[in-house]
Amino acid sequence: xxxxxxxxxxxxxxxxxxxxxxAALFALCNGRIAGISGVLGGLLHPARGDIAWRAAFVLxxxxxxxxxxxxxxxxxxxxxxxxxxLVVAGLLVGVGTRYGxxxxxxxxxxxxxxxxxxxxxxxxxxxxxxxxTVFVLRHLAGA
Amino acid sequence: MPVFTxxxxxxxxxxxxxxxxxxxxxxxxxxxxxxxxxxxxxVFVMAGAIAVSAAAFMVARKRTVSFLGVEMKLPAxxxxxxxxxxxxxxxxxxxxxxGFCPGPGLVxxxxxxxxxxxxxxxxxxxxxxxxxxERGKAGAASTGGAxxxx
Numbered sequence: 001x002x003x004x005x006x007x008x009x010x011x012x013x014x015x016x017x018x019x020x021x022x023a024a025l026f027a028l029c030n031g032r033i034a035g036i037s038g039v040l041g042g043l044l045h046p047a048r049g050d051i052a053w054r055a056a057f058v059l060x061x062x063x064x065x066x067x068x069x070x071x072x073x074x075x076x077x078x079x080x081x082x083x084x085x086l087v088v089a090g091l092l093v094g095v096g097t098r099y100g101x102x103x104x105x106x107x108x109x110x111x112x113x114x115x116x117x118x119x120x121x122x123x124x125x126x127x128x129x130x131x132x133t134v135f136v137l138r139h140l141a142g143a
Numbered sequence: 144m145p146v147f148t149x150x151x152x153x154x155x156x157x158x159x160x161x162x163x164x165x166x167x168x169x170x171x172x173x174x175x176x177x178x179x180x181x182x183x184x185x186v187f188v189m190a191g192a193i194a195v196s197a198a199a200f201m202v203a204r205k206r207t208v209s210f211l212g213v214e215m216k217l218p219a220x221x222x223x224x225x226x227x228x229x230x231x232x233x234x235x236x237x238x239x240x241x242g243f244c245p246g247p248g249l250v251x252x253x254x255x256x257x258x259x260x261x262x263x264x265x266x267x268x269x270x271x272x273x274x275x276x277e278r279g280k281a282g283a284a285s286t287g288g289a290x291x292x293x
Contacts, residue, residue, distance in 0.1 A: 001180055001181065002180075002181050002182075002183060003173060003179075003180035003181055003182045006170065006173050006180070006182040006184070007182050007183055007184055008164055008184050009183075009184065009187045011162055011163060011164060011184075012163045012164065012165075012184040012185070012186075012187035012188045012191070013187045013188070013190070013191040014162050014163070014191070015158075015159045015160065015161070015162035015163020015164070015165065015188055015191070016159065016163055016187060016188035016189060016190060016191025016192040016193075016195075017159070017191040017192070017194075017195050018155055018156070018158055018159030018162060018163075019155075019156055019159035019160065019163070019188065019191070019192040019195075019196075020159075020191060020192040020193065020194065020195025020196040020199075021155055021159075021195055021196075022151075022152045022153070022154075022155035022156035022159060023152075023156070023192065023195075023196035023199065024195060024196050024198070024199030024200075025148060025151060025152045025155065025199075026148070026149065026152035027196070027199050027200055027203040027209075027217065028199055028202065028203055028209060028210050029144075029145065029148035029152075029209050029210050029211045029213070030145050030148055030149055030152070030209060030211070030213055031203070031206075031208070031209035031213045031214055031215035031216050031217070032216050032217070033217060033218060034152060034156060036156075036244075036245040036246040036249070037245045037270075040245060040249075040267075040270070041270045041273070041274075044267075044270055044271055044274050045274055052146045052149075053145050053146050053149040054149070056146045056147070056149040056150040056153065057149040057150065057152060057153035058153060058249060059150060059153065060149070060150045060151065060152065060153020060154035060155075060156070060157060061153045061154070061156060061157040061246060061249040061250055061253065062157075062249055062250070062252060062253035063153075063154060063157070063253060064153075064154055064156075064157025064158050064160070064161060064250050064253060065157070065161065065250060065253045065254045066253065067154060067158060068157075068158055068161045068162075074161075074254060075161070075164070075166075075167060076254075077166055077167045077168060077169075077247075077251045077254065077256060077259070078167055078168065078169035078170075079168050079169075079241070079242075079243075079251070079256060079258040079259065080168070080169060080172075080242075081168070081240060081241040081242070081258070083258070083261055085240050085241055086241050086243075086258055086261045086262045086265065087261060087262075087265045088237070088240060088265075089237040089238070089240040089241035089243060089262060089265070090237065090241075090243075090248075090261070090262040090263065090264065090265025090266040090267075090268070090269060091237070091265050091266070091268060091269040091272075092233050092234065092236050092237025092240070092269065093234055093237035093238060093243065093244065093245065093248075093262075093266050093269065094237075094265065094266040094267060094268060094269020094270040094271075094272070094273070095230070095233055095269040095270070095272055095273050096230045096231065096232070096233030096234030096235070096236070096237060096269075097230070097234045097244075097245060097270075098230065098269075098270050098273035098274075099226055099227075099229065099230025099233065099273060100226070100227050100228075100229075100230025100231035100232075100233070100234055101218075101220070101226075101227060101230070102231075103234060103244050103245050103246075104238075104244040104245075104246065105156070105244075105245070105246055107231070108189060109189060109192045109193060109196060110196060110200070111218075112189070112193050113192070113193045113196040113197040113200050114197075114200045114204070114217070115197075116218070116221075117221070117223065118220060118221055118222070118223050118227060121223045121227065121228065121231075122227055122228070122230075122231040123231075125227075125228050125231035125232050125235060126231040126232065126234045126235035126238060127175075127235060128232075128235065129231070129232040129233075129234070129235025129236050129238075129239065130175045130235040130236075130238045130239040131175055131177050131239070132235075132239070133175070133235065133236045133238075133239025133240060134172060134175040134176045134177075134239045135176075135177070135178050137239070137240070138176055138178075138179060139178050139179070
């Protein structure tokens with residue numbers, strides 16, 4: 001059953017196009033995949049000449065709300081997870097994205113755009129696990 | 144110049160996450176909740192992002208240096224192995240618990256959300272655990288054979 005009140009196809013598509021433009025800019029100018037877990041994780045084993053662009057990309061993400069607010073009121077994120085859950089989630093996302101060599105951006109967007117079978121497999125795995133986790137937490141555990 | 148384009152790419156990426164609503168974990172969980180009242184918005188985000196970037200990757204894959212003269216480092220790994228699948232599943236479980244993946248976590252941190260700070264700190268700790276385990280392995284095998292795709 002689709003939640004028609006929550007469904008926002010146009011802003012989703014517009015935001016997606018911006019994400020695609022960012023990935024395009026990064027690939028064509030920096031020669032890299034805009035994979036956020038990889039860019040961030042690479043800062044933890046810094047190589048020469050590798051720190052500045054990684055830090056700049058992360059800084060851009062952190063600064064996005066400051067630029068957004070120049071044009072429109074900033075939407076307040078709704079974070080329902082408790083602190084303990086956020087710690088567990090963060091650890092899993094950190095370890096998992098590094099072992100899996102990517103996240104929603106690197107595999108889900110860039111990898112699928114490159115028609116990479118490896119990224120398709122990874123995306124199916126993390127989406128499947130995400131669907132299953134939410135099913136268990138919301139519909140079986142009743143949390 | 145590559146530093147400037149990296150900053151711009153991060154910024155535009157973050158704006159895209161904000162515009163699309165994906166910086167909001169509740170909206171992402173609405174997508175992951177197939178059995179509940181489902182919000183398909185994330186499909187449209189991915190479709191828009193893939194359509195635009197696919198054209199760029201077609202150009203990029205034929206080049207040996209970028210427009211700025213930087214060496215192209217697009218992933219070449221092709222093998223679908225246990226490491227990829229188990230890592231991705233662990234990520235998916237974490238994603239489903241809180242509704243945060245790395246990009247939205249950083250953007251929400253930029254909004255000054257304390258809960259996003261907790262998530263990002265834990266995520267960095269998780270990445271640090273990976274580094275320590277890999278370094279241990281590299282010390283034993285002397286070469287880090289696994290491809291660093293992203």
